[in-house]
Amino acid sequence: MIEVLDRISVPRPQGGRPRTRPDHLSADKAYSSRRNRRYLRRRRIKHTIPEPKDQRAHRQRRGSKGGRPAGFDSEIYKRRNEVERTINRLKHSRAVATRYDKRAYIFHGTVTTAAIRLWLRP
Numbered sequence: 001m002i003e004v005l006d007r008i009s010v011p012r013p014q015g016g017r018p019r020t021r022p023d024h025l026s027a028d029k030a031y032s033s034r035r036n037r038r039y040l041r042r043r044r045i046k047h048t049i050p051e052p053k054d055q056r057a058h059r060q061r062r063g064s065k066g067g068r069p070a071g072f073d074s075e076i077y078k079r080r081n082e083v084e085r086t087i088n089r090l091k092h093s094r095a096v097a098t099r100y101d102k103r104a105y106i107f108h109g110t111v112t113t114a115a116i117r118l119w120l121r122p
Contacts, residue, residue, distance in 0.1 A: 005043075021045055026080035037070065048076045090114050 010019040025040060025047045032049045040047045051059075051070050059066035091097040093114035101107040 005039075005045075024048070024076070026076060028080075032070070048073050048080070050077065086118075089118055093117070 005022075005025075008020055008022065012018060021043055022045060025045055027036075027047070027049045029050050029052045032051055032055060037047070037049070049070065050072055056069070059069070090111065093110070095101070095110045096114050099107060101110055
């Protein structure tokens with residue numbers, strides 16, 4: 001996750017230095033390690049990552065030395081599921097799922113076409 005976040009660069013509409021930090025990050029249980037959470041806190045990125053049962057049990061077993069539970073907002077996490085389902089729907093288009101296109105701008109057009117077809121579907 002850390003390598004991916006370092007490559008983020010979103011241009012600003014008014015110009016100036018591009019944004020390199022998202023407002024909020026949602027991830028699944030696979031990204032709930034201490035290292036990832038520490039990195040997000042250090043960069044002041046709000047995050048919603050559920051804590052797996054084994055990590056929760058280990059933290060509780062340590063008692064007061066285990067630290068406090070990680071904050072988790074289930075409403076924000078539900079939005080992550082909506083995005084994931086939409087991406088899966090886009091992958092119903094074979095060209096999007098297999099990415100036959102070699103050039104990024106052609107692939108972008110393929111994804112846009114698939115998104116328009118989803119939007120127009122009754």
